Amino acid sequence: MEIRTTTQLANFLQICIDKKSHKNGKLLHAHILRTGLFSDTFLSNRLIELYHKCGRLIKARRVFDKMPHKNLFSWHAMLSAFCKMGDINEAHQLFDKMPERNSVSWNTLISALVHNGSDQKALNLYQKMNQSGFLPTNFTLASVLSACGALKHLTCGCSCHAFATKIGLDNNIYVGNALLAMYAKCGHIQNAVNTFENLPEVNEVSFTTMMGALGETDQINEAFHMFQSMHRIGIQIDAISMSSILGVCARSENNQLGQQFHGLTIRLGIERDLHLSNSLLDMYSKYGDMNSADMVFKNLPEVSVVSWNVMIGGYGQKHEIKKAIECMKSMQRFGLEPDEVTYINMLTACLKSGDIETAHEVFDKMSCPNISSWNALLSGYSQSGKHKETVKLFRRMQFCNVKGDRTTFAVVFSSCASTGLLKGGREIHADSIKIHIDDDLYVASGLIGMYSKCNRINLAKCIFDRINNQNQDQDIVCWNSMMVGLSLNNLDNESFTLFKNLLETKMTPTQFTYATILTSCTKLSSLSHGRQIHAHILKHEKMNQDVVVLSALINMYSKCGDVNDARIVFDKMPTRNTITWNEMIHGYAQNGQGEKGVDLYKQMIKTLKPDAITFIAVLTACSHSGLIDYGVKIFNSMVTDHGVEPLSDHYTCVIDSLGRDGRFDEIEGILDNMDCMNDPIVWEVLLSSCRLHGNVKLGRRAGEELFRLDPCNPAPYVLLANMFSCLERWDDVREIRELMVENKAVKNPGYSWIQHQDGIREFGVDEGYCVSG
Template identity: 30%
Template sequence: MSLSHSTSSNHYCALLKLFCQNRNITNAKKLHCHIIKSIPNPETFLLNNFISSYGNLGSITYARRVFDQIPHPTLYSWNTILSAYSKLGRFHEMEYMFDAMPTRDGVSWNSLISGYAACGSIYRSVKAYNLMLSEGSFNLNRVTFSTLLILASKHGCVQLGRQIHGHVVKFGFMSYVFVGSPLVDMYSKMGMISCARQAFDELPEKNVVMYNTLITGLMRCGRLEDSKRLFLDMRERDSISWTSMITGFTQNGLDRDAIDFFREMTLENLQMDQYTFGSVLTACGGVMALQEGKQVHAYIIRTDYKDNIFVSSALVDMYCKCKKIKSAETVFKKMTCKNVVSWTAMLVGYGQNGHSEEAVKTFSDMQKYGIEPDDFTFGSVISSCANLASIEEGAQFHARALISGLISFITVSNALVTLYGKCGSIEDSHRLFSEMRFKDEVTWTALVSGYAKFGKANETIRLFESMLAYGLKPDKVTFIGVLSACSRAGLVEKGNQIFESMIMEHRIVPIQDHYTCMIDLFSRAGRLEEARNFINKMPFRPDAIGWSTLLSSCRFYGNMDIGKWAAEFLMELDPHNTASYVLLSSVYAAKGKWEEVAGLRKDMRDKGLRKEPGCSWIKYNKQVHVFSADDKSHPFSDQIYSELEKLNYKMIKEGYVPDMNSVLHDVEDSEKIKMLNHHSEKLAIAFGLLFIPPGLPIRIVKNLRVCGDCHNATKYISKVTQREILVRDTARFHLFKDGMCSCGDFW
């Protein structure tokens, strides 16, 4: 009879364990009811299993009911219910049960200490520990010290950590891995790496877990060489050792080392997990190592991680960073299960590869599947709206961020500051900036860049100096904004001073963009010889943008000598770039050297090169309307051209004179005027005047820089129509209002 009873109890325990593993509380309760009805006096060990299971499933009420059904609870029963309260952080009930216990042991005290620790109460945990000590050290065990060390680490409590370290040594627990590892980990997380190393050296015996803990600690702290030496000193290395090294290299920007270590790890035939694959894929994406990334992908396919959501998301991210958006889409579509990380990886990938519209659509699809965005997702989709210059959609996301509370995340607020700046609403950008409670370097840089785009040099410099006064450290992007503002306002000396301070005071090594800003600074001010001297002193040659910048100013100032010099380098650097031919043609055309212009055009034809056609677009009623020069394909072309004729008449009465130098063809003046009248931005502006309601600004985007005539004409249009016109070209924003432009005619 007793054998049968015991056998059935074991069977019930096995069933209960299965239900707990599957988080099936309903079946656990049904089993409990069945036992109560069929077994008059169930064994205490069976009831203890129910207490533990209900506690693990979060059903503390049922756990307490089972405990109350035990006529004579053992110490194990008391500890089980106490542990259930402890794990759920129910410390008031836990205290009541602890005080009611007839006897206590080390497990009882550990449950009390762990319960307080789960609630984050250092004071109560330490008080319980001291009471435990007052009863004698016989109750102490490795769990006690491990719990308190983890608590000290989590809250950065150095004093508690040192005290527990002393007791670990005093009571002889240094030989326990379960204590030694959290001790080393605690000092590492507190940034006290010397203490971590000392504690490690004091351990009488070291196993792979302790080595892994110190290696990881040396990596958070940037001690890469030390961690590498420790790794090589290990007699035995497991998967965690290798993964710790790979992850550490990736986190410290040493992507190539991470890839090399992964390659060596594959030769060891060790088991890899999602963290190994995730880290090495991040490394491959970081250095755009597509070939290695594909090899890792092939390796993953042969493992159990080919359908792992974490690994698949890392693959999407890797392919996106390697500019292989189609491969990323393939991986993404094959994923059977997607979470917010997966969707965000695809969304960010679209944005990084210039597919901003697809990024916005992906965000919409993500919500259709019931996936709630986090702050990073929201910030990313807002950035895509900024790249599209879509202030309407961006404003909608702003409203949603306010409603959802995501606006409180700095990533979202920073993206919105950038959005309004890129969309030409610098006032809204500044307003949001002023409302933010917390600002970081990215926040300040976003506003600095926004003002720089508008050519508001004084405001940009003032912001930059305020940023420094607040003790924030500007980065490379900040200086690009400030230097570009100086160049567009002709502040050569100020720009020179800031460039020098970037190198000497802020220890930032200039990149290509900084040098391009300096070339622009000299060139726009007409100091072309200084620009040439600056280029000759650079540690490397300018890129295509740098040469084009100089060449463009040579056209404006009519300097054929430096213009030819710049054009030759640009043609050599990028033989298929038409900018060198077009800009040099304009230099010759301004001097009336039409034979040279014709020669350049023949060279272009012989090489199969075609100038990129200029186009402008305007968004109206959720539709983008695109125009090119002399375009008559639009359904409202007749009304648009009629509106242009009326505008020309009004503009000429106000004093507008067409700028013939903007035409690079040797034709009669009447033909030049006709060509100028039908430039793409003028067609787009006419469309805006016809359909955008009065009182609202007309927003135009252009794929090339605004020509001199269109810039001048738009000033007159803003005056005769009393409308605000915002034009975003490849270089900057132009806000035209009352016959003036925000750039001060310096672009």
């Protein structure tokens, strides 16, 4: 009778477990206690399972603690309860107390650790499992490989792959799919492809993983071929696999292909799946096709927070900030509260539109902004030139006890550099040392840039040397920053030496490296150095086709006086952008071949829209070659034909051109309508022309404007005095000299340099001795 009663109670408890009937389960628990059957281990195990299924973890633990006789199933039931409820600490403590364990025990805790993001702890536990002599199951290996992928721990992943092969689990579908995902997350796509091809059996998860991995690495066509293979061999295409291929479409520029896959979802009858619909929204948003995205959105059977977030992000990408704000308001009207992603998308939308104030308002609404949100706002302030506000925001971030990361410090160091804020930069450097992030290569690069721009090149060198000594894996970004810093501080010889040291390492120069060192060659006026760099560029096919590098080469050859070689580089370029054309036009202007510069400008405007720099280049060409009327014509066409507003540099070119020809009436007409009255270069150019032609009236006006703008600059005093002396107006010369002394405007001695076999040597012109070598 007792066995019959126990069996009946067990059956009733199972019904309560299946239906999650907590109330009826409590009644059965009371009956078990009343009838003295609690000592039955089987019934007690069922009670633990009941309370676990009903979410009553404390009651399950009480039952477990009071059990007079526990078996392995009892421990597993309680361990499983803690793991599934996400109480990993209690699960780990219980695991440590278990009198005996089997592979299920280890697998349960390892899987729970991975599920809760404790990937490193999962790998540590897996190592202990192996040391204890337990063989992993296919589920264990799948969890461990997932942890390796999350940590991008390729070495551990390969070790697991080898062990799976050794025990014959590498052909298991779960392990195989986990291997695919691990290699994909570690960026080793070819290994993933090899694993996929060697799997004896594949399913929709295998194909979905591969399509996602290929799409992530921009192997778009290969991902589409994978989808075709999946369809061809008859594997069912479900909402998840279709979402994966839509993610690939979002990375492709072929929006027609995306529309075809949209049509396939309708034909398969899965278009109403919410996850799939959100993928469609994301695809159209990334295409910038918000009309199609809006059509999909309005036909959604159910709208989630994710759906609204995609729409907000899409409008943000198109800089349609008003629509993004309206989306968030509509979302709240429908009873859905914005989450962290909503606010980040709104924040990004505001920043992309340049609306920093609204971005800050959105940021202030966030209950607990994460580091990504802080970094986004910091970057927004920094990129908009509000560098002091960037530093203030960083201080507020510290006050809120938010720990900055490598991006945070890099942005703040950039702002300190832009404003020459050395004191603040040093304080933030100290903050980076406190949290042990100053050794990060990305942060170190920012520090080098900050100290270089604040004219503390020795401190920049110290950081560079320390980083290189501490890090075996050297980073090209730090080398680039150091070369730029040396060049900024007119140490271009040292910059070139550093480049030679770079070539002795295993690192490959980037386009920025070559552009930087070519700038140093240009500043040194060293054609021989420039030719050496060109020879290195020719050895690298990728660099020899890079538009940035080749534009820098054109600039170097032009400024070193070899405009013919500059044109050879220009003609051989596979692609050219506006910068390239500008450099070549300006090269002709600098080398007295203005007619060729103007001809090149005429060719350019047939295919490309000129910018402000283009007009500076071609107006300079006109000025230097005496093409005065044509220069005035181009100047007048800037706004009317090309929509480019003249800047001070454009006025300078035209005034210089007219001044050389003595056409001062036209210059006065330009001055009366000019917006840049406070630009000293304009007045200096005018004063030089007045001196050349003896125009005292306009020359005196130019001089007075220059005295007003910078009374300590000796150049206008000298020019004006020279003009008066040429006209033998000695009283005026004396007046200018006295004014120069009164305003303490001191003329500095000039220097010259020559290229010698030992390097570049500088000479003081007035003193006649060697200054440096």
